[in-house]
Amino acid sequence: MEPTDIPLTSSELGNLWMTYQEKTMLLRFLDYMLEHAGNEEIQQILKSTYASSEQTVESIKQIFQNEGAVIPLGFTANDVNKGVPKLFDYLYEPMFLHMISKIETCLFALYSTMSYRKDIRQLFKQLTTTSQELFDQCAQFLLDKGVLVRPPFMSMPKEVTFIRNDNYLSGVNLFKEKRSLNAIEVSLLHHAIETNLTGMQLMIGFAQVANDKKVKDYFVKGMKLSKEIETTLGEFLREDYIEPPATHAGKATDSTVAPFSDKLMMYITNLLGSFGIGSNALGGAFSLRSDLPLAMARLAQKILPFVSEGGEIMIKHGWMEEPPQVEDRRQLTKS
Structure with a gap:
């Protein structure tokens, strides 16, 4: 066949x-x-x-x-x-x-x-x-x-070592000193911040040109949320004297004329928000210092309702195309 x-x-x-x-x-x-x-x-x-x-x-x-x-x-x-x-x-x-x-x-x-x-x-x-x-x-x-900032360089390991006690997982216990970040944690933080910087400029631009007032307000929320994510995650790097990524390029202009429909701008915002939830889950899963998953979980609690609100706005305006639907056979069980 x-x-x-x-x-x-x-x-x-x-x-x-x-x-x-x-x-x-x-x-x-x-x-x-x-x-x-x-x-x-x-x-x-x-x-x-x-x-x-x-x-x-x-x-x-x-x-x-x-x-x-x-x-x-x-x-x-x-x-x-x-x-x-x-x-x-x-x-x-x-x-x-x-x-x-x-x-x-x-x-x-x-x-x-x-x-x-x-x-x-x-x-x-x-x-x-x-x-x-x-x-x-x-x-x-x-x-x-010269506008894409590389993650920080670090000394190469010279020997294989193993974690000997649960102090390695410390991060929220006030009686234990936080250890420095490991390479995996730095990479996840850098990735999340880098993506949010680009997304934040997108939200600023969208907020300037959106036609619908509720849509405009929604993009302002997205702009503030991106900034909060960058600031929160960036602080983990700054504590280890690592400067978070930043760039001088790709800023929103002062234009107030929309190049896209509100429908399209809402869709890409929803896509980025959904991707952000997944990235936070990945970051939390692979971070061994207990304060990092906690911080990412708190951010996810703010991203999820933001994405849900976007879905409600799209549905209200008739902008959300319905995916292919499974046949509803539940009616067959009712008599």
């Missing part, structure tokens, strides 16, 4: 649907970015990303058509406004794609492990590779320009 003769599973259908939403959103961002990016190297990255994203959208459309499934709406030309002033300044384009490529790499790698039909596995495997390549391109470009 050929792979395409096997029906899509629920996980394959759901993950293809979510990929279609994310990729059509990205295409609208690229429509806007291609209009403003002056650097030739950035233009090439944007054009390459546009071509691969467009191809992915067409591939998913074809799969849905072959399965007799309706094509999702996603995001269209109605969600981007061309000819408006630039909302973000110097080098924000590769900084945004650097952030998006992190999310895509994680999502598509996960989706590939949730796929069973050969053609779907191959699709997500290729998407994972493409996202990693985009990350490499953006990271190298930003490093060359």
Whole structure:
């Protein structure tokens, strides 16, 4: 039996649907970015990303058509406004794609492990590779320009050692002195702060241009939440005399003209918030000093209601497209 003769599973259908939403959103961002990016190297990255994203959208459309499934709406030309002033300044384009490529790499790698039909596995495997390549391109470009801060360097270990007592886990006990951070904890903190810095500028820009008052207020909340996350996690680094990452590039301009629909801006904010919950869970799981998971759990308690509020706003305005729904057979049990 050929792979395409096997029906899509629920996980394959759901993950293809979510990929279609994310990729059509990205295409609208690229429509806007291609209009403003002056650097030739950035233009090439944007054009390459546009071509691969467009191809992915067409591939998913074809799969849905072959399965007799309706094509999702996603995001269209109605969600981007061309000819408006630039909302973000110097080098924000590769900084945004650097952030998006992190999310895509994680999502598509996960989706590939949730796929069973050969053609779907191959699709997500290729998407994972493409996202990693985009990350490499953006990271190298930003490093060359001096706007991407590397995590701190540290002395290389000279011998293998083992944890001998539970003092290593101390962090909240007032009678035990906090140990210094280990390399794993520093890497997780740096990653979370780096992503939030880019996201915070996105929230500032969105807050300036949103049309709906509640949507504007929501982005202001997002801006403040990003700052709180950066400040809270950055303090752990400062306690060890490590300076948190920061950059002079990619700031929001003073434009008040929206390049995107409120619907699109709400979607990307929801996506970043959901990714933030996952990142915090990962950071908490791999941190051995007990005060770090506690701090990340407290932040997650603020991110989760923020994401939920965003969902409520989207539903109220009719902006949240409904995912494919399982047939409701519960009625059959009622007589």
